[in-house]
Amino acid sequence: MSGTLREHGATLVVSTIASLFAAALILFTGILSTAMDPELIEASGTFRVMLLMVSLVFILIALYVGAIVTANTFATIIAGRTRTIALLRLVGATSARVRARVAAEGLVVGALGALLGGALAVGLCALAVTLGPAQGWLPAGRAYPLFDPLALVALAIVVLTTWLAAWAGSRRVAGVSPIAATGAAVELRPEAARGRTARTVWALLLLISGSAVLALGIVLGLVTPLALLVAFVGGLLSFTGIALGAHLIMPPLLRLTGRMLGGSPTARLAAANAVRFPERSSRATIGLVIGVTLVTMFAVALDSYRTMTLIAFDADPAMAAALDETLSITTAIFTGLIGFSAVIAAVGMINTLSLGVLQRTRELGLLRALGFTGSQVRSMVIAESAQMTGAALGFGLLLGIFYGWAAAQSMLGSQAGIVAPTIPWPILVGVVAFGAVLAIGAAAAPARRAIRVSPVAALAVE
Numbered sequence: 001m002s003g004t005l006r007e008h009g010a011t012l013v014v015s016t017i018a019s020l021f022a023a024a025l026i027l028f029t030g031i032l033s034t035a036m037d038p039e040l041i042e043a044s045g046t047f048r049v050m051l052l053m054v055s056l057v058f059i060l061i062a063l064y065v066g067a068i069v070t071a072n073t074f075a076t077i078i079a080g081r082t083r084t085i086a087l088l089r090l091v092g093a094t095s096a097r098v099r100a101r102v103a104a105e106g107l108v109v110g111a112l113g114a115l116l117g118g119a120l121a122v123g124l125c126a127l128a129v130t131l132g133p134a135q136g137w138l139p140a141g142r143a144y145p146l147f148d149p150l151a152l153v154a155l156a157i158v159v160l161t162t163w164l165a166a167w168a169g170s171r172r173v174a175g176v177s178p179i180a181a182t183g184a185a186v187e188l189r190p191e192a193a194r195g196r197t198a199r200t201v202w203a204l205l206l207l208i209s210g211s212a213v214l215a216l217g218i219v220l221g222l223v224t225p226l227a228l229l230v231a232f233v234g235g236l237l238s239f240t241g242i243a244l245g246a247h248l249i250m251p252p253l254l255r256l257t258g259r260m261l262g263g264s265p266t267a268r269l270a271a272a273n274a275v276r277f278p279e280r281s282s283r284a285t286i287g288l289v290i291g292v293t294l295v296t297m298f299a300v301a302l303d304s305y306r307t308m309t310l311i312a313f314d315a316d317p318a319m320a321a322a323l324d325e326t327l328s329i330t331t332a333i334f335t336g337l338i339g340f341s342a343v344i345a346a347v348g349m350i351n352t353l354s355l356g357v358l359q360r361t362r363e364l365g366l367l368r369a370l371g372f373t374g375s376q377v378r379s380m381v382i383a384e385s386a387q388m389t390g391a392a393l394g395f396g397l398l399l400g401i402f403y404g405w406a407a408a409q410s411m412l413g414s415q416a417g418i419v420a421p422t423i424p425w426p427i428l429v430g431v432v433a434f435g436a437v438l439a440i441g442a443a444a445a446p447a448r449r450a451i452r453v454s455p456v457a458a459l460a461v462e
Contacts, residue, residue, distance in 0.1 A: 008039025019117025203245030210238025221410030296400020
């Protein structure tokens with residue numbers, strides 16, 4: 001089964017950026033390790049161990065973000081292919097055969113995205129190590145690595161993830177009756193989404209167990225910095241529970257932000273559309289929640305880490321000054337690298353919103369036929385984007401501040417005790433500004449597409 005160019009383009013962009021993010025993160029970690037002052041690393045064995053642990057955390061996060069965003073994007077594409085899949089079933093194709101063909105598309109697109117992303121990552125790192133010493137970003141006279149076997153492993157996992165996402169995304173539509181599926185895209189209604197007991201139970205189990213492990217990591221952090229690994233596992237499990245239960249968590253948040261849109265007809269329709277299909281809205285917003293959470297988490301963690309380090313080395317001003325300078329460079333580099341997760345999330349949200357508008361052509365045509373002007377339809381699409389962005393921003397900021405504090409506390413609690421989180425307000429303001437731009441930018445292309453089709457032509461779409 002061959003998909004449309006738009007569908008494959010969307011998945012290709014996500015897999016390419018996910019691969020670029022993963023490979024660049026791993027390669028830049030090696031470059032950063034080479035750039036570190038050898039005397040400082042030798043004088044602080046704990047600092048070296050922490051750098052290695054942080055590197056491992058970055059690698060796992062890169063793969064985690066790529067997996068979730070790719071799976072959500074492909075699930076949206078598959079939901080819009082219901083009629084094509086139904087026609088294949090009607091002419092004799094089995095469910096297994098349909099799923100295999102869909103999975104093959106994911107494998108091909110994932111492999112192409114991994115190749116493009118890997119090549120871009122190497123080129124980006126090569127540019128950095130070439131310009132860095134000349135511009136003073138990196139120490140001169142050192143052999144910076146441009147290859148790491150872990151980068152190949154990361155790219156292979158992105159390919160595998162895309163393939164698995166395509167296979168998983170086809171599970172529900174392949175099981176739908178061919179006759180019942182010939183009409184439109186398959187999206188679960190709110191009552192059906194809430195009725196997914198197994199998914200809800202798993203989400204609760206992961207959230208509760210992950211929170212318990214995270215709390216254990218914070219307590220152990222008062223004894224040893226190795227507690228960061230325990231806290232990381234707890235954070236990963238608890239956030240996976242949040243992502244898995246997004247179909248239950250996000251609709252109430254979307255309803256809350258929907259009330260802020262006003263009482264105009266377009267605003268009320270936008271608010272209703274965002275919660276009418278909770279799975280579709282959750283797929284669009286959870287990626288942005290991940291991106292905002294990660295950026296906020298690392299910004300808060302590194303700022304809190306700096307504060308706690310200065311407290312721990314208060315008796316040694318020289319070491320404190322050296323560590324403060326090093327941490328400033330580390331914060332700038334890691335913030336830039338983690339910014340890739342926000343880009344991945346933004347692309348995922350734009351793709352989901354664009355495909356959603358494409359799948360709702362008849363619905364938008366009906367609104368036009370009932371008297372909605374092109375301007376009103378455009379305003380509705382923009383309001384939907386603003387509603388989803390606002391909910392994702394608020395939730396992501398709260399999660400990021402908490403997870404960032406937990407990471408810093410578990411890593412340096414043994415040296416500084418319990419310390420309140422240090423919040424880097426300039427970075428958080430930048431995140432909010434990015435979200436505001438995204439809310440408008442993500443809706444621009446879908447809004448143009450929504451008003452470009454005439455009402456008669458839109459109602460003729462099957």
